[in-house]
Amino acid sequence: MGEENPRFSIVDRIKSFKHAFNGLKFFFLNDHNGRVHFFAAILAIGLSFYLELSGLEWIAILSVISAVIVAEIINTSIEKLADVVSVEYHPKIKIVKDLAAAAVLLCAFLAVAVGGIIFIPKLFF
Numbered sequence: 001m002g003e004e005n006p007r008f009s010i011v012d013r014i015k016s017f018k019h020a021f022n023g024l025k026f027f028f029l030n031d032h033n034g035r036v037h038f039f040a041a042i043l044a045i046g047l048s049f050y051l052e053l054s055g056l057e058w059i060a061i062l063s064v065i066s067a068v069i070v071a072e073i074i075n076t077s078i079e080k081l082a083d084v085v086s087v088e089y090h091p092k093i094k095i096v097k098d099l100a101a102a103a104v105l106l107c108a109f110l111a112v113a114v115g116g117i118i119f120i121p122k123l124f125f
């Protein structure tokens, strides 16, 4: 918990990492979207090894994989918070959830475009 001007503490920093890893574990093990993203990432990384990507191609693939997963984690987090704020239908919750989903969609479009540019020529031409 944040207090005004707290003293720096290694133990607190380690606890923050623990909480963050806890979030990752929750996302990849318990969340359906998280599981789908985990397997999609494994597939893309496997294909990248198989096709022996260049350094820059690896950077592009790892960047878009991370972007999609980060967007989905934030989306999931916003959905969970929104469900606590209002279980009932609320027009503003709809906008909030749709905006968070839009962020994931944009990242997914980018990932498909980058994946297509890199993988299609190597697989089919």
Ligand SMILES: Nc1ncnc2c1ncn2[C@@H]1O[C@H](COP(=O)(O)OP(=O)(O)OP(=O)(O)O)[C@@H](O)[C@H]1O
Residues within 6 Å of the ligand: 033, 079, 086, 087, 088, 089, 090, 091, 093, 094, 095, 097, 098, 101
């Ligand atoms: N409380 C609410 N008030 C208004 N609209 C809502 C509410 N809950 C969900 N929605 C609408 O339903 C859509 C889907 O919401 P939901 O929380 O089910 O997410 P989801 O995309 O199905 O995620 P997941 O598959 O992870 O459960 C939202 O984008 C929003 O348009």
